[in-house]
Amino acid sequence: MNLLKSIVQYRCPRCRTGKLFNEPFDFYNPLDMPERCPTCNQHFEPEPGFYFGAMFVSYGLSAILLLVPALILVLGYDWSATRAMIVILAIGAISFFRILRLSRSVWIHINVKYQATPVSSQEEG
Numbered sequence: 355m356n357l358l359k360s361i362v363q364y365r366c367p368r369c370r371t372g373k374l375f376n377e378p379f380d381f382y383n384p385l386d387m388p389e390r391c392p393t394c395n396q397h398f399e400p401e402p403g404f405y406f407g408a409m410f411v412s413y414g415l416s417a418i419l420l421l422v423p424a425l426i427l428v429l430g431y432d433w434s435a436t437r438a439m440i441v442i443l444a445i446g447a448i449s450f451f452r453i454l455r456l457s458r459s460v461w462i463h464i465n466v467k468y469q470a471t472p473v474s475s476q477e478e479g
């Protein structure tokens with residue numbers, strides 16, 4: 355599995371097999387993650403506050419996802435800012451949890467290196 359696929363499908367950054375989030379999706383705990391990867395035992399929260407940095411990823415992703423359509427609507431289709439804002443808010447509401455999870459996935463993929471052969475040792479990550 356390549357890096358991009360692993361990020362988008364929320365896989366463990368180390369083995370790219372184990373799932374990063376608990377399933378099924380829990381609306382009240384959208385970021386519920388197992389403590390360790392079920393496949394390679396990679397710790398999913400290597401240090402307290404690890405996902406603080408994911409906020410910046412989330413900010414960037416949101417900016418791209420919301421700003422680009424807004425600019426296209428306002429500049430390309432001559433929409434009013436208010437009208438474009440309604441569409442942007444709808445996109446934001448629909449993609450909210452997806453962006454949250456995606457930014458965590460991007461963040462842990464930045465910080466944990468991929469190891470081609472799954473390791474079964476109990477090495478701390």
Ligand SMILES: [Zn+2]
Binds near residue numbers: 393394395
């Ligand atoms: Zn793993």
